[in-house]
Amino acid sequence: MSIKTRFLLSYVGVVFISIVLLLVAGFLIIFTITGDTKSIEHFYKKSYVQKPLTTVEESAFLDLKLLAKNNPAQLLNEEQLKKINQKDIGIVVRKDTKIEYASPSLDKQALVKSLPGFEETNINTRDTIKIEDFFFTYVKFDFYFSDKSKGSIFVLRKASSSAELARELFPILFGFLLFLFIMIIGLLNYLVSRSIIKPISLLKEGAKRIKSGDLDFEIIDISNDEIGQLNRTFDEMRIKLKESVKIQLQYEENRKELLSNISHDLKTPITSIIGYVEGIKDGVANTPQKMEKYLSTVYLKAKDMDSLIDELFLFSKLDLKKEPFTFETVELDKYLRDYVEELHIDLFQKGIQIELCHMNKPVFVTADREKLKRVLANLISNCVKYTNEEKASISITLHEGIYDVVVQVTDNGQGIEPSALPFIFDRFYRAEQSRNSLTGGSGLGLAIAKQIIQEHRGDIWATSEIGKGTSVFFTLMKGEEK
Ligand SMILES: Nc1ncnc2c1ncn2[C@@H]1O[C@H](COP(=O)(O)OP(=O)(O)O)[C@@H](O)[C@H]1O
Ligand SMILES: [Mg+2]
Known part of the structure; x- marks a missing residue:
């Protein structure tokens, strides 16, 4: 069963139950306030049954009243009464408690029980009564017969019965309820669909597209739920x-x-x-x-x-992290001094000067001696390779930071184009792409240096100025002195 159907069923259930509960509650409230269900009838009587008599009925009543005042004996004359009594008019003549005449549509026995009593003053002449299941509006006149017995005349007009009214009202009420029912369900469905079903189908659509390999779309959902x-x-x-x-x-x-x-x-x-x-x-x-x-x-x-x-x-x-590293604490200034001394003669023969600007105190770093040598060799070989000066010189300088030491290798060579600078640490990258064997090199020297320094948890970068020279910097973490 889809979520939509499930929601739809639950609304139908909820709305139906609420309507039933509402009806029961309404009934209970009236019952608890008034104490009985009769008052509903009373309410009905007051609001629906107060219909006036028609003119025909009024004139029949006047005729009867005239007779009652002038010649009450005539009221016992059935022929006379039948004349007054036209179709569909309810006429009743009562003498004491006996019904002397009643229109054929009326039930005499029921009338005896239901009609109001004699009232000499004739004040409450118009009202509504219930005879069996039906409501009647009536007009009454009380008088005395010549033998001093109490007489009353009534003209009754049948109002629709409560059951009849209910029957009449029921289709309207039912239609209205059904309409309300459909409206509420429609509204709920719209709200839920907008807030739940639509975003879910959006998600479903997105998942489908991802499954088919499409990743260039966006799921836009601004709701915060x-x-x-x-x-x-x-x-x-x-x-x-x-x-x-x-x-x-x-x-x-x-x-x-x-x-x-x-x-x-x-x-x-x-x-x-x-x-x-x-x-x-x-x-x-x-x-x-x-x-x-x-x-x-x-x-x-x-x-x-x-x-x-x-x-x-x-x-x-190095790329596959298969090269083992043996880190140890290295006294960097001493290490570099030894290294420079080693290189000195070799470079001197090529007419290149090298100097070390070390600090006046020992500096310890954590490093792999062999790998560090590899880094320095790659940097120095570049300095040598890319020089164009008569008096080429290389300097190695140390800068101490809080947690690390920066080693700077500077030459006064040809420098690197600013556009090439960001790529020199990429593998196989060479600033002049000719790959001639004159300057040699694979373009891997700086890439290897970068891999090694990164393995030392350090950084490597370069600055350069065309015609002036290049500086490559790298950092090494400080180590504990032993
Ligand atoms: N000291 C330097 N002076 C000028 N250019 C340099 C220097 N060091 C590196 N470069 C440039 O960076 C590129 C990459 O260097 P590297 O990775 O060592 O490769 P290779 O030396 O094999 O060409 C070099 O081809 C060169 O163009
Ligand atoms: Mg190189």
Whole structure:
């Protein structure tokens, strides 16, 4: 059974029961206030039965009254009375308690019981009485017969009986109730449908669309009730799902790009190795000098490939979180001093100066010594690679924060275009896209540095100015001194 039908049935039940209860309550209230049900009859009499007599009846009454005043004996004359009594008029002549004459439509015995008594003053001449089940409006005149017995004449007009009235009123009342009934149910149905069924069908529609893979719609529900909240939560779910699908697609895209980049970067050296080896095979390298040149090129290309594969391997292990880290407390200034000393001669031979601006006190950080070396090596190799100065120089500076230490590696090289700056930490990204082997590099150096620093729960970023130089910063968490 649908919710709609269930609601509809419950309204019908509720409205029906309320109407029955209302009727019972109304009856009980009248009963408790008045003590009996007769008063309902009284109320009915007062409000419905006070109908005046017709002119024909009035004139018949005047005729009878005239007779009663002038010649009461004539009132016992049936012929005379029949003359006055025309169709449908109720006439009664009473002598003492005996009904001398009554129109054929009236029941004499009932009249004896019901008609009002004699009243010499003739004050209450008009009223309503109930004879058996019927109400009658009457007009009365009391007088004395010549033998001093009490006489009364009545002209009666039948009002509709209470049962008849009820019968008359019932279809109207029933129709009205039915109308009310339908109206109330319609209204309730409209209200519930608007506040419950519509939002639910909205939700159903939304779920259907999601099932079919459509996430580009919005469930708009402004109501603040539970169903409104449900719809809003559902819409939030849709947004989350859409985002995750988008991320998924982006991952897929990245994976494809990665694969094509790897293929490209491996293909280039392999092609030239094949070229040189073929040259040797075909006897192009016909002098020892040429042979030496060809072989050393092949060797260099193979070494390039080797280091590229190493970098790729490391990057993928870091990416998959498969590379183990051994964190320890490192006295950073001492560590950097040793590192710079190691590099010094190598760089000196290339005509590059390196200096360390360390602090005058020991600084401890938590780090993996080997991985940290890898980060520094990647940064310094960039400084070396992208220099264009005669007097190239590199400086490493330490800044102490509350919880961390910032390491700054600065060069006075060519700098990075501002448009390229946000991407240099992306894998395979290289500011000049030519991928020539002159500057070498896979575009993985900074991506690897970023992975390692993130694993240290640190940050890495860069600032640069074209022609002036580049600074790369990274943070390391402070460690406990042992
Ligand atoms: N010190 C630097 N000076 C100028 N450009 C730099 C510097 N460091 C990085 N870059 C730019 O960022 C890119 C990405 O660096 P990296 O990830 O190390 O890749 P690769 O060195 O293999 O090209 C480089 O190609 C280069 O364009
Ligand atoms: Mg590099």
